[in-house]
Amino acid sequence: MEVKDFDFYLPEELIAQTPLMDRTASRLMVLDPKTGEIKHRKFYDVIDFLNEGDCLVLNDTRVLPARLYGTKEDTGANIEFLLLKQVQGDQWETLVKPAKKVKKGTVVTFGDGRLKGICKGELDHGGRIIEFQYDGIFHEILDAFGEMPLPPYITEQLEDQDRYQTVFAKHRGSAAAPTAGLHFTEELLEEIKAKGVQIVYITLHVGLGTFRPVSVDSIEEHEMHAEFYQMTSETAEILNETRRNGQKIITVGTTSTRTLETIAQENDGVFRESSGWTSIFIYPGYQYRGIDGLITNFHLPKSTLIMLVSALASREHTLNAYREAVKNKYRFFSFGDAMLIMEGSNK
Template identity: 75%
Template sequence: MNVEDFSFDLPEELIAQTPLPDRTASRLLVLDKKTGETKDCQFVSIIDELNEGDCLVLNDTRVLPARLYGIKADTGANIEVLLLKQVEGDLWETLVKPAKRVKKGTKIQFGDGRLVAVCTGEADHGGRILRMEYSGIFHEVLDALGEMPLPPYIKETLPDQERYQTVFAKNRGSAAAPTAGLHFTNELLEKIKQKGVHIAFITLHVGLGTFRPVSVEKIEEHEMHSEFYQMSAGTAQLLQSVRENNKRVIAVGTTSARTLETIVSEHGDYKEASGWTSIFIYPGYDVKGFDGLLTNFHLPKSTLVMLVSAVAGREHILNAYRHAVKERYRFFSFGDAMFIR
């Protein structure tokens, strides 16, 4: 299967540059995965699409202020660092720019030396492993010195950094937000609960794969970067119960979808589990871990378009995307949403 099979025309002006003032004010395109029929709604209508006994699975990861601007200790050259994932202790896998200036032993200073990063070697895909040296608590230092790592297609600044966090964000560790969850407010979640819909949480820390385009012609040759995931025993038991009662497990976002598929594929059911996943879901994959998917609109030829095509079929997805372009839906992280039922 070719990457070009997942291409579509997207006018640049449809890429949402800023979030709406009200999280729930976005639009919602409902897609029937069996028939391909679509319905235009407002996001608050998601409550009408859910039935008593269904379960929404939300990713409670919290985005780190992971972009740092520093200088090489020996030359004063400017270096940009993006933290991707914590390897162990104070060792972090990162992307650095310009990478050619950062070799093993290179020291990078941030905030007049409040934080110093020492390169200990290269990582996959051109990254660097950095050892962080600091006094006090690392996350407090990072909060003071780091910036929110907005996706490269967003050119506007974000005055309120919390708008790139979900209202239920808890576990620090992501390099990007699980953007389907950005549409929810605590009030909307409470109304959904009052309808008898369960709310469950998993964690997947979004990493390098979010920033990597598919650079091969045949999608089967693409390698996904690994990301850390975790599911509690309580969530696993709840999801088992939902399935036993013939109700739907609905993944909120592709990160939740990938976590559910990883666990069910490896264990045959929902189980308490944690580890690293590099699962790549594309057409031909048999989805087992969820019954519906709430997601944003994704980049042409991206692994995320391939994932939603595995859920609803490539033609249904491309037709829905053409409809979304025609109806001027807003795309990507701060854009509108799609519910595949």
Template identity: 85%
Template sequence: MEVKDFDFDLPEELIAQTPLKDRTASKLMVLHSKTGEIMHRTFSDVLEYLNEGDCLVLNDTRVLPARLYGVKEDTGANIEFLLLKQLENDQWETLVKPAKRVKKGAIISFGDGRLKGTCIEELDHGGRIIEFQYEGIFHEILDSLGEMPLPPYITEQLEDKERYQTVFAKHSGSAAAPTAGLHFTEELLESIAAKGVNIVYITLHVGLGTFRPVSVEDIEEHEMHAEFYQMTRETAEVLNNAKSTGKKIITVGTTSTRTLETIAHANDGNFTESSGWTSIFIYPGFEFKAINGLITNFHLPKSTLIMLVSALAGREHTLHAYKEAVKEKYRFFSFGDAMLIVEGSNN
């Protein structure tokens, strides 16, 4: 199977540049995975597709204000950094522009010296390992100096940093938001819980893989970047109970999906308290052991994300749905509209 099999035409004007004022006002396309049937709804209608005893799984990672602008101490050159993941203590894997100016041993100053970073290792593709020096609390300094790492296809400034966070974001560590979760409000979550739906949380810190295109023709040769995940015992117990009683498990986002499938595949289809690194790559032919449905945004052509959606809903159904989304002028990508993939021909 080749990357070109997941291509589609997307008019640039459909790439959402700003979030809607009301998170739940996004469009919601409901796609039935077995039949390919499509319904056009509003995101708040998602409540109709969730039943008592079902599980809704959310990723509670929090996005770091991970884009930093610094000055190289010896030359005064302006350098841009994107923090990708913390390695140990104050060492971080980063993406650097322009990388050629940052060699091993280079010292970068941020915020007039409130934060300094030393390059201790050079990686491929603009990657650098940086060790930071500072006084005080690192995350407080980062909050004051850093900017939200919006994807490159969003060219407008974000007025409110919190609009690129989910309302349930808790554990800091991501280089990008789990964007399917951006559609939920506290009120909608309360309504879902009141219906008897079990809302559970996992953590997967979104990393370099989000920014990395598929550069091979044969998708089976693509290697995913590892990302850190964590599932608590309480979440595992609720998921196992739902599975044993025939209730649905619906993940919010590809990150939640990858976490659950990683754990289920390692535990004969069951869930257990666990944490670690996953590089699972889900594409057509994948055997799902964990989930029954998925809420997700509309993704980039030829991306690993549309491949995951195609694995669940079928490639033909998925590409037909995307063609319909373009026709109906759905908004695409991080601040765009949503798709709910369900089994069967009704809820």
């Protein structure tokens, strides 16, 4: 299967640059993956498609203010860091611009000098291993000097940094937000609970894969970057109980989906307390074992994310839905509108 098979026309003006004032006011396209039937709703209507006994799965990762701007200690050249993941101690895997100016031993200083980064090694994908030196608590210093790592297609400044965090964000570690979760408010989650829907949390720290385009022609040749995930025993038991009762498991976002599918595939369809690194790549032909429905945003052409959606709803239904979204001027990507993909969901 070719990467070009997942291309579609997207006018630039449909790329959402800013979040809506009300998180739940975005539009919601509801797609039946079996029939391809489409309905147009508002996101706060998502509660109408969830039934008592169903389980909604959210990713509670918290985005680090992972973009740092500093200067080379010896030349004063401007350097940009994007922290991807903690390797060990104060060493981080980092994307660097311009990478050619940062070699092993290079020292970069930030702000008032409270933070320094020393390059300890170069990586195959152009990244660097950076060891940070500082006095105090690293995350407090990062909060002081770092910026939210907004995707490159967002060119406007984000006035409220919390709008790139979900309201349930808890565990620090992501280089990007699990953006499908941005549509939920605490009030909507309480309404969903009151309906008898179970809400559980997993953690997957979004890493390099989010920023890495598919650079091969055949999708089978693409390799996903590993990301850290964690599921508690409590979450696993609720998911298993949902399955035993014949109810639906609906994931919020591709990150939650990849976590559940990783664990389900490794345990013959059963969920267990688990943590580790996943590089699972889901594309058409894949047989889902962990989920029954998915809430997700509208994704980049030719991306691994639209391939994951196409594995659930078929490439034909997915691309037709995207054409419909363009026709109806849905807002795309991180701050854009959402889809609910679930069989029998068109009420």
